[in-house]
Amino acid sequence: MRIGDLAHETGVSRRLLRYYEEQGLLRPVRLPNGYREYHQSDVATVRHIRDLLAAGLPTAVIARLLDCVHDDEGGRMVPVACPGMITHLRRERQRITETIERLQTSQRHLDTMLAAVRNPTQPPARTTAERRRRAPIVGQNRAL
Amino acid sequence: MRIGDLAHETGVSRRLLRYYEEQGLLRPVRLPNGYREYHQSDVATVRHIRDLLAAGLPTAVIARLLDCVHDDEGGRMVPVACPGMITHLRRERQRITETIERLQTSQRHLDTMLAAVRNPTQPPARTTAERRRRAPIVGQNRAL
DNA sequence: CTAAAGCGTCACATCCATGTGAGGGTCAAG
DNA sequence: CTTGACCCTCACATGGATGTGACGCTTTAG
Numbered sequence: 001m002r003i004g005d006l007a008h009e010t011g012v013s014r015r016l017l018r019y020y021e022e023q024g025l026l027r028p029v030r031l032p033n034g035y036r037e038y039h040q041s042d043v044a045t046v047r048h049i050r051d052l053l054a055a056g057l058p059t060a061v062i063a064r065l066l067d068c069v070h071d072d073e074g075g076r077m078v079p080v081a082c083p084g085m086i087t088h089l090r091r092e093r094q095r096i097t098e099t100i101e102r103l104q105t106s107q108r109h110l111d112t113m114l115a116a117v118r119n120p121t122q123p124p125a126r127t128t129a130e131r132r133r134r135a136p137i138v139g140q141n142r143a144l
Numbered sequence: 145m146r147i148g149d150l151a152h153e154t155g156v157s158r159r160l161l162r163y164y165e166e167q168g169l170l171r172p173v174r175l176p177n178g179y180r181e182y183h184q185s186d187v188a189t190v191r192h193i194r195d196l197l198a199a200g201l202p203t204a205v206i207a208r209l210l211d212c213v214h215d216d217e218g219g220r221m222v223p224v225a226c227p228g229m230i231t232h233l234r235r236e237r238q239r240i241t242e243t244i245e246r247l248q249t250s251q252r253h254l255d256t257m258l259a260a261v262r263n264p265t266q267p268p269a270r271t272t273a274e275r276r277r278r279a280p281i282v283g284q285n286r287a288l
Numbered sequence: 289c290t291a292a293a294g295c296g297t298c299a300c301a302t303c304c305a306t307g308t309g310a311g312g313g314t315c316a317a318g
Numbered sequence: 319c320t321t322g323a324c325c326c327t328c329a330c331a332t333g334g335a336t337g338t339g340a341c342g343c344t345t346t347a348g
Binding site: 048050051052054055056057065068086089090092093096097099100102103104105106107109110111113114 | 192195196198199200201209212230233234236237240241243244246247248249250251253254255257258
């Protein structure tokens with residue numbers, strides 16, 4: 001498949017697909033006319049890339065991951081030459097775990113907010129000073 | 145507390161604290177000499193902001209969230225004037241949920257990789273074409 | 289054959305969270 | 319009074335993921 005097809009199937013712009021290649025995340029074969037020819041499995045790879053990007057991993061890291069292990073057609077993973085990779089993989093996994101935890105913390109925050117909005121608890125006895133501290137600032141009116 | 149203290153207590157640079165204010169995420173009081181005076185609870189707020197940023201929410205969205213509900217000293221949430229906010233909160237919560245799911249997908253990917261690296265499975269009968277498709281590309285040697 | 293659709297490269301633009309530094313006040317300690 | 323530690327504003331820089339557009343070649347449909 002060519003870049004347009006892949007873009008269509010993944011919802012990722014051609015520009016980005018070229019960018020990913022530049023970053024070493026994709027290695028499409030080149031047809032004699034210079035066109036990029038993608039393999040069917042690249043659809044999965046791109047989705048994978050997007051997941052990892054959404055995970056906050058920079059392309060450089062993703063490149064290293066994909067470089068050592070690539071998607072097979074059956075969604076299987078095939079290990080390639082990758083010394084010290086296990087350590088690396090584990091480290092990244094840990095990073096993601098931490099990110100997930102931060103997100104869950106945020107969700108708890110949001111839930112607390114939702115609960116508060118739903119049944120407003122009159123907070124007991126705050127001082128006037130406290131009440132004033134979020135007062136509007138003069139000269140600040142940013143467009144939303 | 146002043147900006148230096150807050151920076152120290154949160155590990156966030158002064159620059160960023162000013163930036164957050166500019167984005168409407170913090171509203172420190174101004175002392176007569178122009179210095180920003182932060183409330184103790186801003187420490188928690190900043191942590192909260194960082195979590196949400198790490199969650200991938202842009203400052204504009206975070207501003208709207210904080211704008212309608214702010215941290216009390218006891219970690220409680222106090223709802224302020226916020227029409228249609230519940231919907232908004234829910235939408236963001238949903239977004240975060242999706243992000244978490246993508247991260248978990250990525251983790252499964254990593255786990256699969258780890259398993260593969262650990263006990264390499266000889267993938268059965270791939271065609272030569274398939275095997276060739278990740279062959280090195282001429283003219284590509286990017287510095288890592 | 290011709291036009292449209294796709295592709296390629298190059299390069300500049302944008303957004304957002306951050307960094308960095310210049311130039312200049314404020315304030316407390318010596 | 320002076321020095322050093324903070325603070326302020328302004329403004330330009332950067333890095334990473336993306337967008338956009340120019341210009342030209344290739345392939346495909348009519």
